[in-house]
């Protein structure tokens with residue numbers, strides 16, 4: 001199971017950089033390993049300015065399409081990312097950096113690196129996601145660049161009406177992609193985590209296991225919690241049956257390339273926790289008086305792009321939980337400015353809720369493990385039907401003779417939220433703080449300092465809670481004394 005997922009935007013401008021925004025790139029950091037999605041020019045400079053992406057930890061790079069503002073940063077980034085890994089370093093023995101993208105990416109990289117005689121400290125390979133009409137690149141060994149290993153040619157697959165590429169099928173997650181419409185072949189990626197073990201309320205289960213300790217004949221009956229978490233049903237000697245908690249759906253993050261119509265990815269993107277969608281244009285107060293929304297949308301579509309309203313509409317269509325807008329036209333200056341808020345509000349209008357954020361460059365830790373789903377899920381042929389996922393069975397069992405404990409012989413539902421662990425509390429506070437800061441359009445506090453501050457706030461909160469508990473106990477004791485018990 002993956003613990004922390006962070007999205008860091010490294011470039012949020014379209015076509016050309018502005019003083020505040022670089023060209024397209026973002027990093028998805030999963031348990032410390034970073035994957036880049038698009039690498040606009042000077043992405044490497046952006047990485048130098050953030051603390052949560054380490055050169056040696058960039059393992060995979062995904063490209064949505066071959067427009068320059070999405071790939072011009074790739075060759076130099078590869079050189080920098082691998083430069084300190086000398087031939088004697090154990091890092092070079094590692095798996096090559098894997099790069100995924102549309103047809104032509106392999107040639108672009110091979111030619112650029114060859115012509116510039118670039119030296120890499122680690123091998124790379126490009127897996128091309130091919131449309132049926134794309135040529136298949138079959139180079140012989142001599143044609144490959146010195147540091148290149150031949151990647152896979154991944155063919156587009158069809159399931160009914162739906163088209164998709166199966167990109168990675170990992171142990172705890174899966175990456176798929178589907179074509180979306182832009183002025184050139186373009187695709188969107190979907191990261192989906194496998195279902196997570198359900199939550200177990202230890203306070204419910206502990207007394208049940210402890211009272212069966214002797215009959216079970218094991219030293220520590222709490223070991224059985226692990227079995228429960230793995231989905232096993234426990235049949236205890238006193239007749240109690242403990243059903244495992246229902247598995248929780250994993251997190252889903254949808255990262256789209258440039259598009260004026262992403263409907264081709266709907267079948268993979270349903271119920272996304274986070275949708276990253278371009279919003280190149282919007283009708284704002286900076287437009288000449290009398291400009292109609294229709295004319296703005298028509299212009300955006302003509303150039304292969306979307307307006308913020310279109311992004312909001314799509315987010316609603318796939319029942320997304322959170323929408324992040326990016327790829328803003330260089331006309332819209334500033335971060336957290338009035339114009340950017342206008343863009344956000346136009347997406348809020350069509351999305352139908354306020355969970356819309358306009359991305360900013362280098363805003364780290366935007367989303368961590370607290371990415372959670374809405375309770376309402378719309379079922380799609382690609383998801384397990386919700387009714388199966390959410391309905392635990394409650395068969396009853398006969399209590400053992402003479403056992404009077406209230407749960408004996410019952411089937412016990414152990415899923416619950418009774419205690420909030422330190423990590424969970426931390427992530428909630430952290431996310432709320434960041435959200436507030438983003439809303440106000442300002443940010444900056446070094447991540448290390450922020451972490452310390454939030455930790456302090458948590459310990460204060462816990463201290464207050466402990467005092468409250470003590471006071472309550474004393475009051476109860478007092479009441480009992482008064483009642484003469």
Ligand SMILES: [Zn+2]
Nearest residue numbers: 065067182258
């Ligand atoms: Zn483009």
